Amino acid sequence: MSDEGDALADPGKEALRQSLQDAVDSFEANRRANVAILYHPFNPVSVMEKDFHSSKGLSASRTAIDPAEQDPWEGLQGSIAILEGCHLLYRMRIGGFDRILDALERMREDEGRLFITTWNIHAWNYLDNAIGISAHFPMQIQMPDHSFKEMKERIMAKYEEGEIEFKDDELPRQRRLLEWEVKRIRLLGKDRDLKCPRIEGRALRKELLRKKVYLSPEDKVFEQIHHLSGGNIGVAREIWMRSLHYPTIRPSDVMDACKKFSMSREEAFLAAQVLRKERMGITQLEEEIGDQVPVGGIVAALRQKEIVRADGGTLRIRAENLKFTIEALAKHGMA
């Protein structure tokens, strides 16, 4: 086993670097467009100073938002400010938006500085509908999902050829005729990531010829992982680790690693908070939404349903069940 998986070129990161460079170039030409980078849980993005280049030699500083009431402006220096985890600037209660509204106001007033910010996409969607944050960030970059091929390459890069034994325990199954993949398309002068349908030519041809497409056990495993992770590499790794009985993995192991469920409105409300902030302490939940739902009882129910896991009083959504959590939250209009 090697650590090559993370060293592989990430096409999403390459596109991000290009967009950041465009933002920096525009800023140097006196056209400031503050940047919001939106990422999915378990697949966070980290922006480094080396991800862009300033032809005027502008300096950059980087600050990770602290959920505690610490002023993020204290550590900011230079003309380019990278603020990571901006979704932690709000709290889900009356008066809980003061900090984020203040931050947005300061970003607007601080015209001599370019702000590059990162956000959990679920928190971003909520905040945009609640307080209209997208108006403050003319450039929004959504990190793309990984394709089936990219995902397979990144996971398998850690292993030697033949190290993992893929065993088939299902009848031959046909590959889906229609797959969805994210493509970067330039629309109205902006690069946008759009989910586009892609017809599986080989499967279609075989379907027309009425022949079954044989999927290798390896392809079956990764097709299921890709489907269950929605192209999220962080989730895919978690599902892989839970499915792998080293050195063997079967398609049925992948299905067994995930669990489908439904949620009550109260459970969905609490789970949505954890999803948006990625990790939340029970005390923090009590403080924010304790006047609306009985936090202790609902946390116990969510743990029993294997929707969240608790590590020392801190809750996280279970990565392997992220897809089904989002589906359940969508039924309550919370994702």
Added chain:
Amino acid sequence: MVEDAFLDLLSSLRLDAENLLYVAVIIVAALLAVRALHFIMQALASRYAAHGNKIRMLFPLLKLLIYAALVFVVVTTLFELGSAEVLLASGLFGAALGLGLKDVFADMVTGIVMVFEKPYHIGDMVSVEGHYGEVKDMGFRATRILTPDDDLVSVPNILMFNRPVASANYGSPHMMVTVDIYTDFGCDRKEVMRVLREAAVTSRYSNIRPGYPVLVLVKDSPFYVRFRVRSYVWNLADEFAYETDLTVRAWRELARMGVEPPRMGWAHGLEGNA
């Protein structure tokens, strides 16, 4: 002449044991089918909540088809109808209308028209003739409304057709809820608006999605200020729970900020002096 036709109609009646048993079985089967359909529609509406009201609206239409088929089967089984019998049956039907079934018939016709015209849907929150509540069923004779006090009100269809009916959601499970908060005249309006807006967007009942805005409107009166919050609930069944939640949480914060409700005694005193 009429007597002859009536006698012909009676003579076309085929009241033998086999036919009667057949008709009885058909009637029981139709009633069971309507019950089963109702159960299936409710289950489907719960499963596909986003399209729940559309699914429920199919029920009156399907019920109408079942009953129409039932009437057809019963009549053709019991009578051997020629053109004279049909003419006579029409005459008898007209006489029955004149003799007092006019209102029932009007309700039934209106019920059929409403199934197609859809002035409101099953599941809608409607207000008619001072009754407000959720439409639970659209029958042939009456529409049944469940009020917030758990009273089932049957409103004759002709009344639903002739009177203005306000539907708060018209087929959508998401509904705008209006909550009024009254404060003392001296309050900081901007701060109260902020509190109310945040109470709405942080409520577990709210529908915070594109196309469902939260609005806070202010209206000054001589002795108080009315703040009106207009926002959407995800599920219309939560209308009153949302209203309560928003009011309680907002007032807790407003009281902490020193905002007071209108001083009614003072206002009444001034009115009395005036």
